[in-house]
Amino acid sequence: MSEITPEIIEAHQLTPEEYERIVALLGREPTLTELGIFSVMWSEHCSYKSSRLHLKKLPTSGPRVLQGPGENAGVIDIGGGWAVAFKIESHNHPSFIEPFQGAATGVGGILRDIFTMGARPIAVMDALRFGPLDDPEAGPRNRRILEGVVGGIAHYGNCFGVPTVGGETVFDECYNGNPLVNVFALGVFKQDEIFLARACGLGNPVIYVGAKTGRDGIHGASMASAEFTEDSKQKRPNVQVGDPFLEKLLLEACLEAMKTGAIVGIQDMGAAGLTCSTCEMGSRGGTGVEIDLQYVPQRETGMTPYEIMLSESQERMLLVVEKGREQEVFDVFKKWGLDAVAIGHVTGDGMLRVKDHGKVVAEIPSRALADEAPLYDRPHDVPPYRTAPMEAPEFSSQDLDADLVTLATSGDLCSKRWIWEQYDYMVRTNTVRGPGGDAAVIRIKEAGVSIAMSLDGNERYCYLDPREGAKLIVAECCRNLATVGALPVAATNNLNFGNPERPEIMAQLVESIEGLGEACRFFETPITGGNVSLYNETLGEPIRPSPVVGIVGLMETGLPVATEFPEAGLSVVLVGGLGEADETRFGGTQYAKAVLKKLWGLPPALNMEFERRVQAAVREIVRTGLAESAHDLSGGGLAMALAECSFGPSAAGAEIRLDSPLRPELLLFHEGPSRVLVSTAQVDEVRRIAEKHGVPAPVIGATVAGRLTIENRGVRLIDQDVRRLREQWEEALPSKLGAHVAV
Amino acid sequence: MKFGVVVFPGSNCDHDAWYSVTANLGEQAVFLWHDDPHLGDVDAVILPGGFSYGDYLRCGAIAKFSPVMSAVKKFAAEGGLVLGICNGFQILVESGLLPGALVRNRNLKFICRHVPLRVETTNSPFTSAAEKGQVLRLPIAHGEGCYVADERTLDELEAEDRVAFRYLENVNGSQRSIAGILNRGRNVLGMMPHPERATDPLMGSTDGLAIFRSMVAAMATQP
Numbered sequence: 001m002s003e004i005t006p007e008i009i010e011a012h013q014l015t016p017e018e019y020e021r022i023v024a025l026l027g028r029e030p031t032l033t034e035l036g037i038f039s040v041m042w043s044e045h046c047s048y049k050s051s052r053l054h055l056k057k058l059p060t061s062g063p064r065v066l067q068g069p070g071e072n073a074g075v076i077d078i079g080g081g082w083a084v085a086f087k088i089e090s091h092n093h094p095s096f097i098e099p100f101q102g103a104a105t106g107v108g109g110i111l112r113d114i115f116t117m118g119a120r121p122i123a124v125m126d127a128l129r130f131g132p133l134d135d136p137e138a139g140p141r142n143r144r145i146l147e148g149v150v151g152g153i154a155h156y157g158n159c160f161g162v163p164t165v166g167g168e169t170v171f172d173e174c175y176n177g178n179p180l181v182n183v184f185a186l187g188v189f190k191q192d193e194i195f196l197a198r199a200c201g202l203g204n205p206v207i208y209v210g211a212k213t214g215r216d217g218i219h220g221a222s223m224a225s226a227e228f229t230e231d232s233k234q235k236r237p238n239v240q241v242g243d244p245f246l247e248k249l250l251l252e253a254c255l256e257a258m259k260t261g262a263i264v265g266i267q268d269m270g271a272a273g274l275t276c277s278t279c280e281m282g283s284r285g286g287t288g289v290e291i292d293l294q295y296v297p298q299r300e301t302g303m304t305p306y307e308i309m310l311s312e313s314q315e316r317m318l319l320v321v322e323k324g325r326e327q328e329v330f331d332v333f334k335k336w337g338l339d340a341v342a343i344g345h346v347t348g349d350g351m352l353r354v355k356d357h358g359k360v361v362a363e364i365p366s367r368a369l370a371d372e373a374p375l376y377d378r379p380h381d382v383p384p385y386r387t388a389p390m391e392a393p394e395f396s397s398q399d400l401d402a403d404l405v406t407l408a409t410s411g412d413l414c415s416k417r418w419i420w421e422q423y424d425y426m427v428r429t430n431t432v433r434g435p436g437g438d439a440a441v442i443r444i445k446e447a448g449v450s451i452a453m454s455l456d457g458n459e460r461y462c463y464l465d466p467r468e469g470a471k472l473i474v475a476e477c478c479r480n481l482a483t484v485g486a487l488p489v490a491a492t493n494n495l496n497f498g499n500p501e502r503p504e505i506m507a508q509l510v511e512s513i514e515g516l517g518e519a520c521r522f523f524e525t526p527i528t529g530g531n532v533s534l535y536n537e538t539l540g541e542p543i544r545p546s547p548v549v550g551i552v553g554l555m556e557t558g559l560p561v562a563t564e565f566p567e568a569g570l571s572v573v574l575v576g577g578l579g580e581a582d583e584t585r586f587g588g589t590q591y592a593k594a595v596l597k598k599l600w601g602l603p604p605a606l607n608m609e610f611e612r613r614v615q616a617a618v619r620e621i622v623r624t625g626l627a628e629s630a631h632d633l634s635g636g637g638l639a640m641a642l643a644e645c646s647f648g649p650s651a652a653g654a655e656i657r658l659d660s661p662l663r664p665e666l667l668l669f670h671e672g673p674s675r676v677l678v679s680t681a682q683v684d685e686v687r688r689i690a691e692k693h694g695v696p697a698p699v700i701g702a703t704v705a706g707r708l709t710i711e712n713r714g715v716r717l718i719d720q721d722v723r724r725l726r727e728q729w730e731e732a733l734p735s736k737l738g739a740h741v742a743v
Numbered sequence: 744m745k746f747g748v749v750v751f752p753g754s755n756c757d758h759d760a761w762y763s764v765t766a767n768l769g770e771q772a773v774f775l776w777h778d779d780p781h782l783g784d785v786d787a788v789i790l791p792g793g794f795s796y797g798d799y800l801r802c803g804a805i806a807k808f809s810p811v812m813s814a815v816k817k818f819a820a821e822g823g824l825v826l827g828i829c830n831g832f833q834i835l836v837e838s839g840l841l842p843g844a845l846v847r848n849r850n851l852k853f854i855c856r857h858v859p860l861r862v863e864t865t866n867s868p869f870t871s872a873a874e875k876g877q878v879l880r881l882p883i884a885h886g887e888g889c890y891v892a893d894e895r896t897l898d899e900l901e902a903e904d905r906v907a908f909r910y911l912e913n914v915n916g917s918q919r920s921i922a923g924i925l926n927r928g929r930n931v932l933g934m935m936p937h938p939e940r941a942t943d944p945l946m947g948s949t950d951g952l953a954i955f956r957s958m959v960a961a962m963a964t965q966p
Contacts, residue, residue, distance in 0.1 A: 158853055158886075159753070159755075159794045159797070159798075160755070161755025161756075243797070244794075244797075245752075245753050245794060245797030245798075245799070248752075248755065249753070337752060420855075421853075422852050422854070422855070423853075423855060425855055426855060426882050426884060426940050426946070427755055427756060427759070428758070429763065432945050432946075443945060559944065559945060
């Protein structure tokens with residue numbers, strides 16, 4: 001066995017102090033295999049060593065929460081004996097190095113997290129962040145990354161048979177060298193059929209199922225915990241290769257095997273592969289696990305114990321099965337043509353013991369790996385990193401119509417049809433509302449209810465004020481759900497940040513977490529799980545703080561209200577009113593970004609109490625069938641929301657008359673929250689409900705055929721042909737990509 | 744009526760077809776396992792969408808060797824109704840039950856959307872409940888749905904009134920906008936669009952029911 005040198009320790013991204021801790025825990029020097037095992041389990045990706053301390057501040061329990069953080073996914077009660085499991089995970093670093101496979105295996109990983117628990121995945125959403133497609137230098141690479149990522153998600157999700165029903169795509173220079181790929185998945189099962197990742201029952205066999213183990217992805221977890229440098233491209237072999245067909249078989253086989261009643265515990269092999277699954281199952285079960293690597297199915301010859309333990313080959317699972325009932329499980333996997341092999345058993349000594357042909361190659365207390373990982377209180381006693389000025393620049397629009405076109409054709413606000421039409425968003429025939437709206441809606445056939453879900457993030461707001469930005473994201477997510485009539489019940493989050501060893505970055509993380517906690521507590525959406533992705537920096541340049549939040553809501557199954565105006569002749573009501581704005585709080589808007597190309601000041605002001613009342617009012621208006629359409633205001637403010645409402649098949653636009661002292665740029669494009677556009681034929685009823693909730697709901701105009709016009713105090717600000725504007729909005733993304741567009 | 748829905752490893756619209764036939768049509772349905780050469784007492788067979796055997800090599804190319812397909816061929820030869828949807832259509836052409844081939848969409852991308860289709864013939868057990876020229880709105884979801892065949896085959900399909908559906912907007916570049924075709928016996932239909940995804944108002948269209956209702960009517964009049 002080679003001696004452990006400081007160079008080897010450093011190559012494993014362990015600090016000298018962490019190494020000392022390993023020696024103390026073991027009471028001896030580790031072997032190389034053991035060092036490898038510690039390095040992945042104690043990586044930021046697996047141990048959350050920088051964030052754990054602060055994640056404790058998040059609310060995690062509530063009346064509907066059946067399973068909070070700590071398992072493969074959170075689980076909530078949806079009534080009638082049914083439950084849904086859901087979680088979000090990032091695959092940022094692999095997607096930069098190899099976009100197609102990086103994104104594909106990101107989808108595969110989160111799907112396994114869901115069906116490991118016994119739930120059948122029924123929906124996927126993605127939050128994607130790329131550098132600008134027209135960036136003078138990085139543009140071609142950004143376009144390639146986008147095409148690869150979207151292709152990878154489509155490849156995996158479509159073949160697996162899970163609908164990709166929504167998400168969001170944002171472009172910003174800060175992602176030039178560091179794209180984000182966050183994948184959310186949700187599955188459904190019966191409450192009494194939840195499986196946990198625990199190794200229980202002394203002597204029970206540990207069974208390996210699924211794909212054979214190869215050398216791919218070794219040290220993926222520790223790669224995901226380091227900043228990018230010029231030689232990151234050399235890490236391409238670290239990115240795993242996904243096989244969605246195999247995953248589909250694994251899904252069907254696992255769900256069928258679970259029905260035998262012989263499975264005691266089950267855990268997927270994701271980051272850190274066999275290492276993570278064995279020691280986490282032992283740690284959670286309060287037991288030990290002993291395996292012999294000679295039994296592990298391998299697709300390459302000559303693999304060392306180190307390589308087998310650290311491989312991140314995809315589509316593999318670890319099962320603990322009731323002793324004596326192995327054959328029942330083997331039979332199911334054989335039916336689906338999959339490998340299933342007993343590789344060890346559960347022990348009572350709390351040790352992860354790895355043998356190779358009978359010889360012990362690693363022997364570590366499971367708890368040391370899983371629960372006694374280092375915990376850092378990283379310094380964060382400085383203001384969060386920002387270089388943006390507080391003061392607004394001088395600006396004055398020459399042509400507000402042109403500004404609206406600029407916004408409608410900007411990367412963030414243009415139609416994302418080119419992306420989501422590559423995803424099968426209808427498979428499983430549950431998609432009541434697919435991509436392109438405020439929230440996706442999936443019916444649960446078995447339970448008779450529907451699940452609404454929304455993904456959101458806003459790195460500009462969070463950069464200006466991480467705490468307020470995070471709260472605004474939660475508010476927006478909940479508002480999206482309210483527009484379809486759903487009640488938000490639980491959340492998951494993906495915290496994408498830079499290097500936590502820099503206090504000003506750590507301050508961003510801490511502020512964001514505290515903001516998320518505050519808002520999720522307020523809106524009663526406990527966070528049941530999630531993911532932290534740190535070190536999102538390239539050559540010392542961090543991404544903007546990018547927390548992404550996914551919120552799940554419940555509603556009755558039925559045809560959802562439209563996002564767009566369905567016809568001319570309806571009243572347009574702005575529930576929540578015109579809102580407040582000033583120039584300082586205008587600096588994070590899409591107008592500032594796309595038209596002025598600047599960032600300054602503060603994010604829009606959020607009054608959570610008012611927001612909650614607006615949401616309650618909208619939910620009631622939608623649920624009572626009074627709304628013919630409902631759409632919340634977000635990026636691009638009132639004008640952009642009105643344009644989006646006009647992009648429906650009816651091509652109904654609106655004639656809007658406002659009465660506001662605000663200057664036109666602010667009036668049209670400010671992004672003050674707590675506002676929803678409703679079109680209705682029953683204005684009095686709508687206003688009565690709004691009034692009951694103490695929410696202003698001015699009638700600002702009426703829907704008309706084919707045009708969108710906006711006036712303020714008699715001055716015409718906007719006059720657009722909606723079909724023409726819609727065309728520009730639709731064509732923006734394909735033309736930025738130089739893509740061939742399907743007819 | 745009893746439909747048999749074939750399950751290949753990698754089928755992923757099998758449950759959708761089953762649900763649509765049972766819950767939305769009120770008929771019976773059973774699953775037929777790819778490894779089983781017996782179809783039992785089913786009145787019609789559905790080859791559902793998905794990625795049979797991972798669609799490695801070519802879409803549908805491995806499925807044609809499965810035991811269930813030899814039974815399906817026999818069933819079709821005896822006049823049994825076989826409906827191949829999406830991957831099922833690809834399997835039917837690979838198996839030689841239908842002519843031509845399905846290649847990558849013209850834009851080289853997977854496309855998922857509702858498209859309008861024109862019913863080209865009502866002279867079939869799959870379209871008798873529709874009107875000739877009627878426009879059905881059905882979803883497509885495929886990466887390889889561009890129908891190609893040699894000119895003679897295309898002429899023959901048209902001359903023999905075997906083009907069941909055409910795209911009104913030719914989304915995938917199919918020759919002569921062909922979306923679905925019949926065999927000579929008119930008892931085998933292959934189509935890229937998904938009628939089973941359009942059998943419930945919640946899914947945005949019920950136009951797919953016309954196809955399943957035609958099948959039920961045809962089976963009811965069979966001896």
